[in-house]
Amino acid sequence: MKLKGKVAIITGSASGIGKEIATVFAREGAKVVIADLNGDGAAAVAKGIGGPESAIAVAMDVTNEDQVDKGIDEAVATFGGVDILVSNAGIQIIAPVHLFRYEDWKKLMAVHVDGAFLTTRAVLRHMYRQGKERGGIIIYMGSVHSKEASKLKAPYVAAKHAVEGLAKVVAKEGAEHNVRANVICPGFVRTPLVDKQIPEQAKEFGITEDQVVKNVMLKDTVDGEFTTVRDVAAVALFFASFESNALTGQSLVVSHGWRMD
Secondary structure: OOOOOOEEEEEOOOOHHHHHHHHHHHHOOOEEEEEEOOHHHHHHHHHHHOOOOOEEEEEOOOOOHHHHHHHHHHHHHHHOOOOEEEEOOOOOOOEOHHHOOHHHHHHHHHHHHHHHHHHHHHHHHHHHHHOOOOOEEEEEEOOHHHOOOOOOEHHHHHHHHHHHHHHHHHHHHHHHHOEEEEEEEEOOEOOHHHHHHHHHHHHHHOOOHHHHHHHHHOOOOOOOOOEOHHHHHHHHHHHHHOOOOOOOOEEEEEOOOOOOO
């Protein structure tokens, strides 16, 4: 097992990509912390993975400093440390820039950027205290929009670019403590977050939902296919199990060829 004895905290893991990453990590031997705004959903995922010996739930609003600090402290107290953070919590709100409500801008940026910062800061304090021999790994959920732009998604694109910048700084600062940081940049993954966008984009663009899927979301892929949660979890496992600082401050696009670097 690639993660035997490791402790992993995954935010936004009551469903979708985060849930799949938690499941894969547990299968590979990690003790996992299901951190999510949906406390009941997090508890159900933790129970399904195996219960308190291998998985616990922590109700966490990643934009709330006190909740983040207390949640990370609880996880560390329960499992005796932390080795991996997957900063995955996210939301999506779409509108053209000239119509975008400031409160929605702030809400999205808070989840993606403030949430990534607060959870990173909280785990780094523990990782640094644990010592260089144990070190740590931080994995950020970026997006193809960490590198590209799309209409209707100004704060999301800005936030995902910011997360990539944060990862690079953490990679540089964390190196002396044997802490690595990398970014996963998925294309469109058929999760509730994406399903919600399809009718919204159809309305904004004046096209059908099928046209949104084929001509907007998947038009630049090599095969017209969605990226899957399994695809993203496989990349997360690759980053989490990589054994040296040779791979840090990097981003890996998993998008069926939508973005090619």
